[in-house]
Amino acid sequence: MAKITLNNVRKTYAGTVETIKGVSLDIADGELLVLVGPSGCGKSTLLRMIAGLESITSGEISIGDRVVNTLEPSERDIAMVFQNYALYPHMTVYQNLAYGLKNRNTPADVIEARIKKAATTLEIEQYLERKPRQLSGGQRQRVAMGRAIVREPSAFLFDEPLSNLDAKLRVQMRVEIKRLQRALATTSVYVTHDQMEAMTLADRLVVLNGGHIEQVGTPIELYEKPATTFVATFIGSPSMNLLDRARGGFDLSGVPEAATIGIRPEDLKVVSDGQVAGYALRADVTVGAVELVGAESYVYGKLSSGQDIAFRVSGRSQIETGAQMTVAAHSHDIHLFDAGGARLAGH
Ligand SMILES: Nc1ncnc2c1ncn2[C@@H]1O[C@H](COP(=O)(O)OP(=O)(O)O)[C@@H](O)[C@H]1O
Ligand SMILES: [Mg+2]
Incomplete structure (x- = not known):
């Protein structure tokens, strides 16, 4: 068990611009911290620097009480789980699980006990004598996690471990990883570009x-309180509507000055003309497209000013393209941002 501390960590790959621009973070002992962001934002680079697979240009990384900047990956007492499982195809599951421990000269009885325990936790006891190719994707993913678990490291690092799995399995494994991490209470850093995965897994x-x-x-x-328009639109699906106040096409009452008004699609209510009293924002929408996703539908439309707006309605609503509707939002559901995209204080 260990806390992980990053202090003004920077990375510039040779011959390129700065990739990691001064990251400071305190990851608590036993915490599951998720790093999320779009492709290319530096998630893997940051994780690989914690693992020791990538050098640190400046700053300091500590695991437990040790500064690890110059330590080899094998000296950092961490285990990494990747999206490509990196299992040895010619070895059985048991041999795959034992491999890392044998390399560290772990006594045979300890290896056996740890594999037994991990196999039970992961429910892969009946597959120990199989080769990886005789397993499903989900089972292989479990073995990959088993390999990390048997080492009993002070931290787990995950780099998009579920992105090769189909949607249903991804949800199952995400629940599984959360359960395992809780049970083991091992400090974990988990990288994903998927905001849904991030939201459901993260402490x-x-x-x-x-x-x-x-x-x-x-x-x-x-x-509830995204600090920037970037976070506001990255977290939540469909994305938060960002309305440019200068372009207009909506009515506000009692809303402080702000360059950008944010409203989540789920916070917009369809109202009839007589019902608009008491709302802080009101807008007429021409419906462009309706997406039925089951229990609900997403409606995409335009304001009179041409600005895009999306809102959610019950899946049973019969809304046609071209329909004219009025939507409204309460003041406590309105997010305010300045021209630079920063959330306005006190709101
Ligand atoms: N070994 C490398 N050499 C040079 N540039 C790299 C190297 N690895 C990653 N990069 C660049 O660093 C940026 C961040 O990459 P990465 O950490 O893989 O992002 P993410 O995991 O968030 O998709 C990208 O622009 C990528 O092209
Ligand atoms: Mg990556």
Whole structure:
């Protein structure tokens, strides 16, 4: 068990611009921290620097009480789980699980006990004598996790471990990883570009954008109080509507000055003309497209000014393209941002 600390960590790959632009983070002992952000924002680079697979250009990384900047990966007492499982195809599951421990000269009885325990936890006892090719994707993923678990490291690092799995299995494994991490209470850093995976797994989330941290917080904090328009549109689906106040096409009452008005699609209510009293925002929408996703539908339309707006309605609503509707939002559901995209204080 260990906390992990990053202090103003920077990375510039040879011959390129700075990739990680000064990241500071305190990851608590036993915490599951998720690094989320779009492709290319530096998630893998940051994780690989913690693992020791990539050098640190400047700054300091500590695992437990040790500064690990110059330590080899094998000296850092961490285990990494990748998206390509990297199992040895010619070895059985048991041999795959034993391999790393044997290399570290772990006594045979300890190896056996740890594999037994991990196999039970992961429910792969009946596959120990199989080769990886005789396993399904989900089972292989479990073995890959088993290999990390048997080492009993002080931290787990995950780099998009589920992105090769189909949608259903991904949800199952995500629940599984959460359960395992809780049970083992091992400090974990989990990288994903998938905001849904991030929201459901994380104790805390770090939203990374272009090599810097946009915001750190619990999933609900980021959902309710996004610090920037980037976080506001990255977390939540469909994305938060960002309306340019200068372009207009909507009516406001009692809303402070702000360059950009944010409203989540789920916070917009369809109202009839007589019902608009008491709302802080009101807008007429021409419906462009309706997407039925089951229990609900997403409606995409335009304001009179041409600005895009999306909102959610019950899946049973019969809304046609071209329909004219009025939507409204309460003041407590309105997010305000300045021209630079920062959330306005006190709101
Ligand atoms: N070994 C490397 N050499 C040079 N540039 C790299 C190297 N690895 C990654 N990069 C660049 O660093 C940036 C961040 O990459 P990466 O950390 O893989 O992002 P992510 O995991 O968030 O998709 C990208 O622009 C990528 O092209
Ligand atoms: Mg990556």
